[in-house]
Amino acid sequence: MITISTALALVFFYAPLDAEQGFIQKIFYVHVPLAIVSLCGFVLGGVFAIGHLRTGARVWDLRSYCAIHMSLIFAVAGLITGSIWAKASWGHWWVWQEPTLVSYLIVILLFATYQPMRFSIEDPERQSRYASVFAVVAAAFVPLNFIAVRLSVAFVHPRVLTLGGGNLPGSMRFTFLVSLLGIALLFATLMKYEMAAKSARSQMRALRRTLYGEDSLVAAGRSAAPR
Amino acid sequence: MMAFAQAPALPLHTAGPYVAAAYIVFVAVILIYVTIMAVRLGRDERRLAELRRELHDRPGAGASLGAAGAGADDRGGSGQADDHAEVAGRR
Numbered sequence: 104m105i106t107i108s109t110a111l112a113l114v115f116f117y118a119p120l121d122a123e124q125g126f127i128q129k130i131f132y133v134h135v136p137l138a139i140v141s142l143c144g145f146v147l148g149g150v151f152a153i154g155h156l157r158t159g160a161r162v163w164d165l166r167s168y169c170a171i172h173m174s175l176i177f178a179v180a181g182l183i184t185g186s187i188w189a190k191a192s193w194g195h196w197w198v199w200q201e202p203t204l205v206s207y208l209i210v211i212l213l214f215a216t217y218q219p220m221r222f223s224i225e226d227p228e229r230q231s232r233y234a235s236v237f238a239v240v241a242a243a244f245v246p247l248n249f250i251a252v253r254l255s256v257a258f259v260h261p262r263v264l265t266l267g268g269g270n271l272p273g274s275m276r277f278t279f280l281v282s283l284l285g286i287a288l289l290f291a292t293l294m295k296y297e298m299a300a301k302s303a304r305s306q307m308r309a310l311r312r313t314l315y316g317e318d319s320l321v322a323a324g325r326s327a328a329p330r
Numbered sequence: 331m332m333a334f335a336q337a338p339a340l341p342l343h344t345a346g347p348y349v350a351a352a353y354i355v356f357v358a359v360i361l362i363y364v365t366i367m368a369v370r371l372g373r374d375e376r377r378l379a380e381l382r383r384e385l386h387d388r389p390g391a392g393a394s395l396g397a398a399g400a401g402a403d404d405r406g407g408s409g410q411a412d413d414h415a416e417v418a419g420r421r
Contacts, residue, residue: 111353125345126344126345126346126349127345127348127349129345129349130348130349130352133352133353133356134352137356176359176363179359180355180356180359180360183352183355183359184352184355184356187348187351187352187355188348188352190348191345191348191349289360293360293363293364296364296367297367299371300367300370300371300374303371303374303375303378304374306378307374307377307378307381310378310381310382310385311381313385314381314384314385314388
């Protein structure tokens, strides 16, 4: 909260107005960190899934599930904020010819199928194994997709961050980095929160099984979450 | 603080609504998520307490209660992923 509050203060009172875009550029400080953190979260979900496939420990499946779930939420927020920026800057909510937008949407839609896929598999062992394989493949798609978009020729989406250091002046860069840190910390906190909630539910299921037997779990219905 | 004091007035007349909308969306998405999670967590905690009470009332259920409920009693948010693994391992 402290980092995000600091970031907001820096965004509105410290970072200078962009010469070209003016005040609209302030959206950059929330949209870009959301997009970066969500994409990193998808990759993190894949890394955790590798841990699950290697060790077979359920905790890695839970981490993978929570990372992907949180990334989806952040990605949707990033998509909406980006759309608002596009309307303000380009005059359109969405531009289908722009590879950055479309590729980001494809990544979101790809990971949006993760939960329905889990839900469709009843057996917990198979569910976690298939989900991990999906998470690894989908996570590998994220950097490939990113590189493909960067290599594309025609784009109107700004390229502010590059391998050469980017075009941001010092004050803007500092503000951006604080925003990125704030949103990354928010991601970590919410992910931990969700893991705690899922863990509590898991313990409840264990107690229910002890008390009423396996039938009670069948009556409770199937779940997309790791069991 | 000096930088804040010397900051120019924000040009809110044209771009303001868009910038405000973007930040409101961000806060709203996080708030909605936290609210949903808080409601679900509260519901789960109530059910958990209910189940543990029922388990206590059953004769001879003390050992299994100790095994299944220890994690819920003694630990908070941190390390609960390990509890999850332990519970799953006992299946």
